[in-house]
Protein backbone atom coordinates (compact mmCIF):
# COMPACT_ATOMS: atom_id res chain seq x y z
CA UNK A 267 0.00 0.00 0.00
CA UNK A 268 2.62 2.54 1.15
CA UNK A 269 1.45 6.01 0.23
CA UNK A 270 4.28 7.46 2.30
CA UNK A 271 6.53 6.44 5.14
CA UNK A 272 5.18 7.09 8.61
CA UNK A 273 6.57 10.17 10.24
CA UNK A 274 7.30 9.73 13.88
CA UNK A 275 4.32 10.50 16.00
CA UNK A 276 5.29 13.11 18.59
CA UNK A 277 5.39 11.38 21.94
CA UNK A 278 2.98 14.05 23.25
CA UNK A 279 0.31 12.50 21.06
CA UNK A 280 0.76 9.02 22.40
CA UNK A 281 -0.79 8.34 25.73
CA UNK A 282 1.50 6.41 28.01
CA UNK A 283 0.29 3.07 29.28
CA UNK A 284 -0.42 4.56 32.72
CA UNK A 285 -2.47 7.42 31.22
CA UNK A 286 -4.29 4.85 29.23
CA UNK A 287 -5.10 2.80 32.30
CA UNK A 288 -6.36 5.96 34.03
CA UNK A 289 -8.54 6.64 31.02
CA UNK A 290 -10.02 3.17 31.31
CA UNK A 291 -10.83 3.81 34.96
CA UNK A 292 -12.32 7.14 33.98
CA UNK A 293 -14.45 5.38 31.42
CA UNK A 294 -15.67 2.91 34.02
CA UNK A 295 -16.95 5.87 36.02
CA UNK A 296 -18.30 7.66 33.00
CA UNK A 297 -20.18 4.58 31.92
CA UNK A 298 -22.39 4.86 34.96
CA UNK A 299 -23.31 8.44 34.05
CA UNK A 300 -23.82 7.75 30.40
CA UNK A 301 -21.37 6.93 27.67
CA UNK A 302 -22.75 9.08 24.86
CA UNK A 303 -20.35 11.95 25.44
CA UNK A 304 -17.41 9.65 24.86
CA UNK A 305 -18.36 8.96 21.28
CA UNK A 306 -21.04 6.84 19.74
CA UNK A 307 -18.61 4.22 18.50
CA UNK A 308 -17.74 3.10 22.00
CA UNK A 309 -20.84 1.80 23.62
CA UNK A 310 -19.86 1.25 27.20
CA UNK A 311 -22.30 -0.87 29.11
CA UNK A 312 -22.48 -0.14 32.83
CA UNK A 313 -22.99 -3.86 33.41
CA UNK A 314 -19.58 -4.83 32.09
CA UNK A 315 -16.26 -4.11 33.64
CA UNK A 316 -14.10 -2.02 31.37
CA UNK A 317 -11.05 -2.67 33.52
CA UNK A 318 -10.76 -6.32 32.69
CA UNK A 319 -7.69 -7.02 30.60
CA UNK A 320 -9.35 -7.95 27.36
CA UNK A 321 -6.23 -8.14 25.25
CA UNK A 322 -5.42 -11.59 26.63
CA UNK A 323 -6.41 -14.36 24.29
CA UNK A 324 -8.91 -17.04 25.22
CA UNK A 325 -9.26 -20.55 23.93
CA UNK A 326 -12.06 -21.18 21.44
CA UNK A 327 -14.03 -24.36 20.89
CA UNK A 328 -13.83 -25.06 17.19
CA UNK A 329 -14.92 -27.75 14.76
CA UNK A 330 -12.95 -28.65 11.64
CA UNK A 331 -14.40 -27.31 8.39
CA UNK A 332 -14.83 -28.98 5.00
CA UNK A 333 -14.10 -25.53 3.53
CA UNK A 334 -10.56 -25.60 4.92
CA UNK A 335 -7.86 -25.63 2.24
CA UNK A 336 -6.14 -29.02 2.33
CA UNK A 337 -2.45 -29.66 1.84
CA UNK A 338 -0.97 -26.34 2.90
CA UNK A 339 1.15 -25.69 5.98
CA UNK A 340 0.10 -22.83 8.26
CA UNK A 341 2.51 -19.97 8.86
CA UNK A 342 3.80 -19.81 12.44
CA UNK A 343 1.69 -18.05 15.07
CA UNK A 344 4.64 -15.76 15.64
CA UNK A 345 4.78 -14.57 12.01
CA UNK A 346 0.99 -14.20 11.82
CA UNK A 347 1.03 -11.99 14.91
CA UNK A 348 4.14 -9.90 14.30
CA UNK A 349 3.97 -9.14 10.56
CA UNK A 350 0.72 -7.22 10.15
CA UNK A 351 -1.02 -4.48 8.25
CA UNK A 352 -3.26 -2.52 10.60
CA UNK A 353 -2.72 1.15 9.86
CA UNK A 354 -4.75 2.28 12.85
CA UNK A 355 -1.73 1.10 14.87
CA UNK A 356 1.08 2.31 12.62
CA UNK A 357 2.33 1.62 9.11
CA UNK A 358 5.33 -0.64 9.75
CA UNK A 359 4.69 -4.38 9.69
CA UNK A 360 5.97 -4.62 13.27
CA UNK A 361 3.86 -1.70 14.60
CA UNK A 362 0.51 -3.44 15.21
CA UNK A 363 2.13 -6.09 17.43
CA UNK A 364 3.74 -3.32 19.49
CA UNK A 365 0.79 -0.94 19.64
CA UNK A 366 -2.47 -2.85 19.46
CA UNK A 367 -2.53 -3.55 23.21
CA UNK A 368 -4.35 -0.19 23.30
CA UNK A 369 -7.36 -1.70 21.57
CA UNK A 370 -10.11 -2.39 24.07
CA UNK A 371 -12.16 -5.31 22.80
CA UNK A 372 -14.86 -5.46 25.50
CA UNK A 373 -17.52 -4.27 25.59
CA UNK A 374 -17.87 -4.48 21.81
CA UNK A 375 -20.87 -4.31 19.53
CA UNK A 376 -21.55 -4.43 15.82
CA UNK A 377 -24.25 -2.03 14.64
CA UNK A 378 -26.36 -3.18 11.70
CA UNK A 379 -27.65 -0.33 9.57
CA UNK A 380 -29.27 0.45 6.25
CA UNK A 381 -31.56 -1.70 4.15
CA UNK A 382 -32.51 -4.27 6.75
CA UNK A 383 -35.82 -5.28 8.24
CA UNK A 384 -34.76 -3.74 11.53
CA UNK A 385 -31.58 -1.85 12.42
CA UNK A 386 -30.02 -3.34 15.51
CA UNK A 387 -26.88 -3.89 17.51
CA UNK A 388 -25.26 -7.25 18.22
CA UNK A 389 -23.03 -7.84 21.20
CA UNK A 390 -19.80 -9.63 20.33
CA UNK A 391 -20.34 -12.43 22.86
CA UNK A 392 -23.80 -13.18 21.48
CA UNK A 393 -22.43 -13.01 17.94
CA UNK A 394 -19.81 -15.63 18.75
CA UNK A 395 -22.57 -18.00 19.85
CA UNK A 396 -24.77 -17.55 16.79
CA UNK A 397 -23.24 -20.52 14.99
CA UNK A 398 -20.54 -23.14 15.73
CA UNK A 399 -17.04 -21.76 15.19
CA UNK A 400 -15.09 -23.62 12.53
CA UNK A 401 -11.38 -23.67 11.96
CA UNK A 402 -10.55 -22.91 8.34
CA UNK A 403 -7.07 -22.92 6.93
CA UNK A 404 -6.94 -20.31 4.18
CA UNK A 405 -4.30 -18.80 1.95
CA UNK A 406 -3.78 -15.10 2.73
CA UNK A 407 -2.41 -12.92 -0.06
CA UNK A 408 -1.58 -9.27 0.52
CA UNK A 409 -1.64 -6.87 -2.44
CA UNK A 410 1.99 -6.10 -1.52
CA UNK A 411 2.91 -9.53 -2.96
CA UNK A 412 3.54 -11.47 0.24
CA UNK A 413 1.52 -14.38 1.53
CA UNK A 414 0.82 -16.55 4.54
CA UNK A 415 -1.39 -19.50 5.43
CA UNK A 416 -3.66 -18.85 8.40
CA UNK A 417 -5.90 -21.16 10.43
CA UNK A 418 -8.81 -18.78 11.04
CA UNK A 419 -11.67 -19.48 13.45
CA UNK A 420 -15.15 -18.27 12.62
CA UNK A 421 -18.27 -19.10 10.67
CA UNK A 422 -19.58 -18.09 7.27
CA UNK A 423 -20.63 -14.44 7.21
CA UNK A 424 -23.80 -15.61 5.44
CA UNK A 425 -25.03 -17.06 8.78
CA UNK A 426 -24.86 -13.61 10.31
CA UNK A 427 -26.27 -11.83 7.25
CA UNK A 428 -29.32 -14.09 7.38
CA UNK A 429 -29.82 -13.05 11.01
CA UNK A 430 -29.63 -9.38 9.91
CA UNK A 431 -32.61 -9.86 7.55
CA UNK A 432 -31.45 -7.61 4.70
CA UNK A 433 -34.08 -6.21 2.30
CA UNK A 434 -33.98 -6.98 -1.42
CA UNK A 435 -32.74 -3.41 -1.96
CA UNK A 436 -29.45 -4.33 -0.20
CA UNK A 437 -27.00 -4.86 -3.05
CA UNK A 438 -23.72 -4.25 -1.22
CA UNK A 439 -22.37 -4.70 2.28
CA UNK A 440 -20.07 -2.13 3.86
CA UNK A 441 -17.77 -2.92 6.80
CA UNK A 442 -16.54 -0.15 9.06
CA UNK A 443 -13.66 -0.60 11.47
CA UNK A 444 -13.23 1.06 14.83
CA UNK A 445 -12.05 4.67 14.68
CA UNK A 446 -10.90 5.75 18.12
CA UNK A 447 -8.30 8.49 18.44
CA UNK A 448 -7.51 7.48 22.02
CA UNK A 449 -6.77 3.87 21.25
CA UNK A 450 -5.51 4.44 17.71
CA UNK A 451 -3.63 7.76 17.76
CA UNK A 452 -1.78 6.75 14.57
CA UNK A 453 -4.87 7.51 12.50
CA UNK A 454 -4.21 11.21 13.04
CA UNK A 455 -0.86 10.91 11.29
CA UNK A 456 -2.34 9.11 8.33
CA UNK A 457 -3.55 10.48 5.04
CA UNK A 458 -6.23 7.78 4.76
CA UNK A 459 -9.88 8.58 5.41
CA UNK A 460 -11.14 6.97 8.59
CA UNK A 461 -12.84 4.85 9.67
CA UNK A 462 -11.34 2.07 7.55
CA UNK A 463 -14.10 1.02 5.18
CA UNK A 464 -14.43 -1.98 2.94
CA UNK A 465 -17.25 -3.35 0.86
CA UNK A 466 -18.50 -6.39 -0.98
CA UNK A 467 -21.23 -7.15 -3.41
CA UNK A 468 -24.02 -9.04 -1.65
CA UNK A 469 -23.25 -12.33 -3.45
CA UNK A 470 -19.59 -12.10 -2.41
CA UNK A 471 -20.61 -11.44 1.18
CA UNK A 472 -23.00 -14.41 1.10
CA UNK A 473 -20.41 -16.78 -0.38
CA UNK A 474 -19.72 -19.67 2.04
CA UNK A 475 -15.95 -19.01 1.97
CA UNK A 476 -16.44 -15.48 3.35
CA UNK A 477 -15.61 -15.92 7.00
CA UNK A 478 -16.79 -13.86 9.96
CA UNK A 479 -13.65 -14.35 12.01
CA UNK A 480 -13.21 -14.35 15.78
CA UNK A 481 -9.93 -16.17 16.20
CA UNK A 482 -6.91 -17.91 14.77
CA UNK A 483 -5.02 -21.03 15.82
CA UNK A 484 -7.90 -21.95 18.17
CA UNK A 485 -7.84 -18.79 20.25
CA UNK A 486 -9.52 -15.41 20.12
CA UNK A 487 -7.97 -12.97 17.65
CA UNK A 488 -4.84 -11.23 18.84
CA UNK A 489 -5.55 -7.48 18.74
CA UNK A 490 -3.08 -6.92 15.90
CA UNK A 491 -5.04 -9.36 13.71
CA UNK A 492 -8.30 -7.44 14.08
CA UNK A 493 -9.85 -8.38 17.42
CA UNK A 494 -12.51 -9.03 18.37
CA UNK A 495 -14.10 -9.58 14.94
CA UNK A 496 -13.07 -9.19 11.31
CA UNK A 497 -13.94 -10.66 7.95
CA UNK A 498 -11.67 -12.87 5.84
CA UNK A 499 -12.01 -13.38 2.06
CA UNK A 500 -9.31 -15.78 0.92
CA UNK A 501 -9.67 -15.09 -2.83
CA UNK A 502 -9.18 -11.34 -2.44
CA UNK A 503 -6.19 -9.23 -1.51
CA UNK A 504 -5.90 -8.88 2.26
CA UNK A 505 -7.07 -5.28 2.41
CA UNK A 506 -10.66 -6.33 1.63
CA UNK A 507 -10.71 -8.12 4.99
CA UNK A 508 -11.58 -5.29 7.39
CA UNK A 509 -10.42 -5.66 10.98
CA UNK A 510 -12.05 -4.74 14.29
CA UNK A 511 -15.49 -4.16 12.76
CA UNK A 512 -18.00 -1.99 14.62
CA UNK A 513 -20.58 -1.42 11.91
CA UNK A 514 -22.05 -3.30 8.96
CA UNK A 515 -24.24 -1.38 6.52
CA UNK A 516 -26.50 -2.92 3.90
CA UNK A 517 -26.60 -0.46 1.02
CA UNK A 518 -27.91 -0.03 -2.49
CA UNK A 519 -24.77 1.40 -4.10
CA UNK A 520 -21.13 0.43 -4.09
CA UNK A 521 -19.74 1.85 -0.83
CA UNK A 522 -16.56 3.88 -0.38
CA UNK A 523 -13.54 1.73 0.32
CA UNK A 524 -10.42 3.06 2.00
CA UNK A 525 -7.69 1.98 -0.41
CA UNK A 526 -9.71 2.65 -3.55
CA UNK A 527 -10.37 6.13 -2.21
CA UNK A 528 -6.70 6.81 -1.51
CA UNK A 529 -5.29 5.42 -4.80
CA UNK A 530 -8.05 4.43 -7.24
CA UNK A 531 -5.62 3.44 -10.02
CA UNK A 532 -3.85 1.02 -7.71
CA UNK A 533 -6.66 -0.53 -5.67
CA UNK A 534 -9.97 -1.43 -7.25
CA UNK A 535 -13.26 -2.35 -5.62
CA UNK A 536 -13.06 -6.05 -6.45
CA UNK A 537 -9.41 -6.70 -5.57
CA UNK A 538 -9.55 -10.34 -6.54
CA UNK A 539 -6.14 -11.98 -6.44
CA UNK A 540 -5.06 -12.06 -10.09
CA UNK A 541 -1.53 -12.88 -11.23
CA UNK A 542 -2.39 -11.57 -14.73
CA UNK A 543 -3.16 -8.03 -13.64
CA UNK A 544 -0.14 -6.30 -12.18
CA UNK A 545 -0.25 -3.52 -9.65
CA UNK A 546 0.89 -0.32 -11.46
CA UNK A 547 4.10 -0.36 -9.39
CA UNK A 548 4.90 -4.07 -9.11
CA UNK A 549 4.14 -7.52 -10.49
CA UNK A 550 1.49 -9.77 -8.97
CA UNK A 551 2.80 -12.94 -10.64
CA UNK A 552 4.66 -14.26 -7.64
CA UNK A 553 4.54 -13.82 -3.90
CA UNK A 554 7.00 -13.83 -1.02
CA UNK A 555 6.02 -16.57 1.43
CA UNK A 556 6.42 -15.22 4.94
CA UNK A 557 8.41 -17.54 7.19
CA UNK A 558 9.31 -20.03 4.47
CA UNK A 559 12.82 -21.48 4.05
CA UNK A 560 14.74 -19.75 1.27
CA UNK A 561 14.10 -22.47 -1.32
CA UNK A 562 10.34 -21.93 -0.90
CA UNK A 563 10.45 -18.20 -0.22
CA UNK A 564 8.86 -17.28 -3.55
CA UNK A 565 5.95 -19.01 -5.26
CA UNK A 566 3.64 -18.31 -8.18
CA UNK A 567 0.42 -16.51 -7.29
CA UNK A 568 -2.72 -18.42 -8.22
CA UNK A 569 -5.79 -16.98 -9.92
CA UNK A 570 -8.33 -16.09 -7.20
CA UNK A 571 -5.56 -17.17 -4.82
CA UNK A 572 -6.37 -20.80 -5.64
CA UNK A 573 -10.10 -20.51 -4.89
CA UNK A 574 -11.25 -20.20 -8.52
CA UNK A 575 -13.29 -23.40 -8.50
CA UNK A 576 -15.44 -21.95 -5.75
CA UNK A 577 -15.62 -18.26 -6.70
CA UNK A 578 -14.94 -17.74 -10.43
CA UNK A 579 -18.66 -18.01 -11.22
CA UNK A 580 -19.29 -14.82 -9.20
CA UNK A 581 -17.42 -12.87 -11.88
CA UNK A 582 -18.67 -14.60 -15.01
CA UNK A 583 -18.79 -12.21 -17.96
CA UNK A 584 -16.85 -9.48 -16.14
CA UNK A 585 -13.62 -8.05 -17.53
CA UNK A 586 -11.24 -8.62 -14.61
CA UNK A 587 -8.73 -6.18 -16.08
CA UNK A 588 -11.10 -3.24 -15.75
CA UNK A 589 -12.85 -4.64 -12.68
CA UNK A 590 -9.58 -5.14 -10.78
Ligand SMILES: Nc1nc2c(c(=O)[nH]1)N[C@H]1C(S)=C(S)[C@@H](COP(=O)(O)O)O[C@H]1N2
Pocket residue numbers: 267346349350351352353354406407408409443444462490491492503504505506507508509510
Ligand atom coordinates in the same frame (compact mmCIF):
# COMPACT_ATOMS: atom_id res chain seq x y z
N1 LIG B 1 -9.13 -1.82 9.84
C1 LIG B 1 -8.14 -2.31 9.07
N2 LIG B 1 -8.32 -3.49 8.46
C2 LIG B 1 -7.33 -4.01 7.69
C3 LIG B 1 -6.13 -3.30 7.46
C4 LIG B 1 -5.97 -2.03 8.11
O1 LIG B 1 -4.95 -1.33 7.98
N3 LIG B 1 -7.01 -1.59 8.91
N4 LIG B 1 -5.15 -3.83 6.63
C5 LIG B 1 -5.59 -4.83 5.63
C6 LIG B 1 -4.49 -5.50 4.94
S1 LIG B 1 -3.65 -4.61 3.77
C7 LIG B 1 -4.20 -6.83 5.16
S2 LIG B 1 -3.02 -7.65 4.23
C8 LIG B 1 -4.85 -7.58 6.27
C9 LIG B 1 -3.79 -8.11 7.21
O2 LIG B 1 -4.32 -8.99 8.17
P1 LIG B 1 -3.34 -9.73 9.20
O3 LIG B 1 -2.48 -8.66 9.82
O4 LIG B 1 -4.20 -10.42 10.21
O5 LIG B 1 -2.51 -10.68 8.40
O6 LIG B 1 -5.76 -6.79 7.02
C10 LIG B 1 -6.53 -5.87 6.26
N5 LIG B 1 -7.52 -5.23 7.10
Ligand SMILES: [Mo]
Pocket residue numbers: 351407408409410503504505
Ligand atom coordinates in the same frame (compact mmCIF):
# COMPACT_ATOMS: atom_id res chain seq x y z
MO1 LIG C 1 -2.56 -6.19 2.49
